[in-house]
Amino acid sequence: MTYVIHTRAELAALTPKPIRAVVMTMGALHDGHRQLMREARARADEVVVTIFVNPLQFGPAEDFDKYPRTLEADLEACRAEGVDVVFAPSRDEVYPGGVPSITMNAGPLGEILEGASRPGHFAGMLTVVQKLLMLTRADLAFFGEKDFQQLALIRRLAADLELGVEIVGVPTVREPDGLALSSRNRYLSPAERQSALALSRALREGATHTEAEAALTAARKILADEPGVRVDYLALTGADLGVPQPGPARLLVAARVGATRLIDNVALTLDEVA
CATH class of the missing domain: 3.40.50.620 (HUPs)
Structure with missing residues (x-):
């Protein structure tokens, strides 16, 4: 009960x-x-x-x-x-x-x-x-x-x-298409929801790279190619949000899709930072 x-x-x-x-x-x-x-x-x-x-x-x-x-x-x-x-x-x-x-x-x-x-x-x-x-x-x-x-x-x-x-x-729970679950997702129109998938897609692509700048470049390209997404920040940090070092790291994004502000992140492992 x-x-x-x-x-x-x-x-x-x-x-x-x-x-x-x-x-x-x-x-x-x-x-x-x-x-x-x-x-x-x-x-x-x-x-x-x-x-x-x-x-x-x-x-x-x-x-x-x-x-x-x-x-x-x-x-x-x-x-x-x-x-x-x-x-x-x-x-x-x-x-x-x-x-x-x-x-x-x-x-x-x-x-x-x-x-x-x-x-x-x-x-x-x-x-x-x-x-x-x-x-x-x-x-x-x-x-x-x-x-x-x-x-x-x-x-x-x-x-x-x-x-x-x-x-x-x-760990983050996601829809089958990769969108991170959020109470704010309900604000998205069907077209905006499709645009919002660029966030998780960018993070997944970035996480396939083990060099810091390559990870950021790959993620930026996907976000830039989606006109419905206005990026607030895309950042690569250490696992504790400090300066990234070789080893566990975090790739984080915040963006507006329509009037809705969404955030997401993914873990990755770096071999190189500079």
Whole structure:
């Protein structure tokens, strides 16, 4: 049975089982979220899913008001995956004093890539993650690799502040044609969705190369050949988002397709950097 609760008092009243896992979401759940739940279910005695559209991580020109809110369908997905508890708080429940006067500083890692394109986004994201980790008293927290910079920052948060929670990354879930699952995919028209496939195609092609510049060149060409894609950034980093070195690395892209901003990334291995 899945318990649905809405207040921090109800959450605090729960008696945690030996290993509690949390999956944090903003709702509009898809198979990527469900995979996080399955991974959590496999490792934990109790799985808590949070559903909260966090206003602190949206910029003034972003889509907070139109972000899809599909609570009833989300609850059905959670029940189907055997989730024990769904915590779906209101804005006032998470931020009882209004916008907090103290928020998390994402540091230098939060100023590149998504941080450069969306100032303040990671401070808002880390603030709500810190709050929800404390409120849920989780032992494990599961996040998707599609938001790779977010995952890296949350791992840094947990390590630097010694939160005592294991952050588990789960590989990106994709449609059969390669498009990374995202709640924002529903904004795409059929023609835009076809254009959006250039992102995953570019990453796959880039990942076939073991020399850094060759990987970037191959990915850039595919993106440039798709007129429906406006690239925000294409970057090659180390596996921890630092300077790339021979060995594990990451190729990341952000682009607008129509009015929709999409991100994706892929792992690759480099033999050469320069």
